[in-house]
Structures are given as structure tokens and as C-alpha cells.
Amino acid sequence: MPLIDNECYLLDREEFNSVHDFIRKEDEPLTIGTLTLEKGQEIQVGIDSLFASHIGIFGNTGSGKSYTLAKIYYELFKKYKDQPNSS
Numbered sequence: 001m002p003l004i005d006n007e008c009y010l011l012d013r014e015e016f017n018s019v020h021d022f023i024r025k026e027d028e029p030l031t032i033g034t035l036t037l038e039k040g041q042e043i044q045v046g047i048d049s050l051f052a053s054h055i056g057i058f059g060n061t062g063s064g065k066s067y068t069l070a071k072i073y074y075e076l077f078k079k080y081k082d083q084p085n086s087s
């Protein structure tokens with residue numbers, strides 16, 4: 001929580017990207033959207049981390065939980081739909 005008299009820093013592009021990087025190096029990225037207020041900043045999640053574990057999406061009524069879940073599966077199926085061995 002920022003307080004009066006705290007120092008603040010402007011992040012460079014690399015630092016800003018690393019704040020929004022949720023993927024382990026060996027994982028496969030899945031792009032689920034971009035930040036509303038930061039054009040071009042993609043948000044990616046790691047496929048292995050996400051689908052091999054439990055998922056919780058929290059938010060107020062109407063905040064987009066169902067939409068987010070549908071989007072995640074849409075992007076997953078789109079990415080692997082042409083792979084015959086995917087199950």
C-alpha cells in the first residue's frame with residue numbers, strides 16, 4: 001500500500017513485462033487477453049500450471065468469471081484442435 005512520502009519508480013518495459021509474466025520457463029503459454037489500460041500488454045498463463053491443477057476465478061456478480069473460463073477453454077481448444085493425439 002503506497003504511503004505519502006514513499007518513493008515511486010517508473011518501470012521500464014522489461015520490468016513491466018516481468019510483473020505480468022506468470023509462466024514458468026518450461027511451460028507452454030496461452031494468451032487469454034490484453035490489459036484494458038495498457039494496450040498491447042498480453043496476459044498469458046502457463047498451460048501445464050493451469051490445467052494440471054485446481055482453478056479458482058473470483059469476482060463480483062457480472063465481473064466476468066464465466067466469460068474468463070470460457071475464454072481460457074476456447075483458447076486451449078483452438079491451440080490444440082489440429083493435433084490428433086490430444087485428449
Ligand SMILES: Nc1ncnc2c1ncn2[C@@H]1O[C@H](COP(=O)(O)OP(=O)(O)OP(=O)(O)O)[C@@H](O)[C@H]1O
Nearest residue numbers: 033058059060061062063064065066067068069071
Ligand atoms: N473480458 C470481457 N470483455 C467483454 N465483455 C465481457 C468480458 N468479461 C465479461 N464480459 C461481459 O460481462 C457480462 C458478465 O460476464 P459474466 O457472465 O462472465 O460474469 P460472471 O462473473 O460469470 O457473473 P455471475 O456471477 O452472474 O455468474 C457478460 O455480458 C459478458 O459478456
Ligand SMILES: [Mg+2]
Nearest residue numbers: 062065066067
Ligand atoms: Mg457466471
